[in-house]
Amino acid sequence: MIEYADVVCGLAWGDEAKGKITSQLASSGEYDYVCRWAGGNNAGHTVYVDGQKYKTHLIPSGIFYGIKSVIGPGCVVNVKSFFEEIEYLNKHGFNTSLVKISPRAHVVTEEHILRDKNNQYEKLGTTAKGIGPCYSDKSKRTGIRVQDFDDFKSYIWDEKLEGKVLCEGAQGFWLDLDYGNYPFVTSSTTLPYAACSLGFAPQKIRRVYGAAKIYDTRSGLDPEFPETLLDDPELTKIGMLGQEYGVTTGRRRKVNWLNLDKLIEAINISGTTDIVISKIDVLSEAGVFKFFYMNELYDFNSIVEMKRKLFMIIKSECQMIDKIYFSESPHKI
Ligand code: IMP
Numbered sequence: 001m002i003e004y005a006d007v008v009c010g011l012a013w014g015d016e017a018k019g020k021i022t023s024q025l026a027s028s029g030e031y032d033y034v035c036r037w038a039g040g041n042n043a044g045h046t047v048y049v050d051g052q053k054y055k056t057h058l059i060p061s062g063i064f065y066g067i068k069s070v071i072g073p074g075c076v077v078n079v080k081s082f083f084e085e086i087e088y089l090n091k092h093g094f095n096t097s098l099v100k101i102s103p104r105a106h107v108v109t110e111e112h113i114l115r116d117k118n119n120q121y122e123k124l125g126t127t128a129k130g131i132g133p134c135y136s137d138k139s140k141r142t143g144i145r146v147q148d149f150d151d152f153k154s155y156i157w158d159e160k161l162e163g164k165v166l167c168e169g170a171q172g173f174w175l176d177l178d179y180g181n182y183p184f185v186t187s188s189t190t191l192p193y194a195a196c197s198l199g200f201a202p203q204k205i206r207r208v209y210g211a212a213k214i215y216d217t218r219s220g221l222d223p224e225f226p227e228t229l230l231d232d233p234e235l236t237k238i239g240m241l242g243q244e245y246g247v248t249t250g251r252r253r254k255v256n257w258l259n260l261d262k263l264i265e266a267i268n269i270s271g272t273t274d275i276v277i278s279k280i281d282v283l284s285e286a287g288v289f290k291f292f293y294m295n296e297l298y299d300f301n302s303i304v305e306m307k308r309k310l311f312m313i314i315k316s317e318c319q320m321i322d323k324i325y326f327s328e329s330p331h332k333i
């Protein structure tokens with residue numbers, strides 16, 4: 001029986017330091033499973049274990065803490081990159097026999113990657129990992145699944161979940177196929193309700209941990225994030241101090257002031273109960289404190305003043321919010 005499921009999700013456009021939250025929760029020893037419910041190796045999760053930095057793209061972060069780590073039926077799996085990740089984890093001494101893949105997850109083929117590179121990479125600024133074409137074959141019902149491959153035999157998940165489950169989101173709220181700025185979105189459901197595809201009822205969701213940053217960033221194309229943002233001196237400084245480069249693509253991310261209207265919407269629709277707003281140190285170092293709210297840009301004198309205002313607005317506009325945390329850059333913890 002499943003006792004409860006906690007979900008970690010991104011409240012922006014990915015890169016909100018979800019890995020840090022997942023790590024902290026997973027290291028508590030509370031959970032029996034850590035699971036991914038969507039996406040593939042378009043994601044890039046950075047995790048710090050005992051001061052050491054590790055990167056994964058597909059395998060859930062539970063693996064760093066000796067917890068069963070499940071790649072769910074809603075995920076897409078690149079065979080080569082999966083086995084490279086297994087090798088990387090083995091090399092660093094992690095127990096990869098705990099990695100499990102749903103037999104129903106779909107497989108990303110070389111042909112998907114080619115289609116992505118040729119048709120979508122430039123037009124949409126995708127990660128060129130074959131994600132969109134793989135999900136479109138899944139929807140067309142012409143895809144191939146993990147169960148059709150012999151390679152995965154020792155990793156096949158028996159589709160049982162028990163006890164306490166932690167679900168690790170990929171990408172973010174505004175990259176969701178339905179909610180994002182279509183077609184500048186990813187091809188999966190990034191919202192917490194989709195975690196139920198792992199095999200539990202919505203009522204089992206206990207807490208939703210929403211990850212956000214104190215400023216917005218966007219990797220990939222999006223008319224809401226014009227390229228001219230890259231020329232703004234204050235935003236450029238924030239991007240440099242915050243090391244805003246893609247884990248998966250190495251691309252420089254576009255930086256903008258936090259859009260609080262969008263954040264509030266994401267909190268309320270995702271059902272976030274605990275929000276972690278990170279990278280406070282970056283704004284402090286940059287010495288500029290601004291956010292958009294009700295379509296106006298507000299300017300504050302200090303990080304303390306900005307945090308106080310953020311806290312008050314989120315508390316008053318988000319009924320489901322229970323806890324609001326502010327934190328620093330992942331490498332500072
Ligand atoms: P795709 O998921 O590769 O098809 O890319 C679609 C859009 O989602 C592009 O704008 C990507 O930059 C963005 N995207 C996908 N995965 C991530 C991620 O993990 N972090 C940030 N952006 C992402």
Ligand code: MG
Nearest residue numbers: 015043044045
């Ligand atoms: Mg990421």
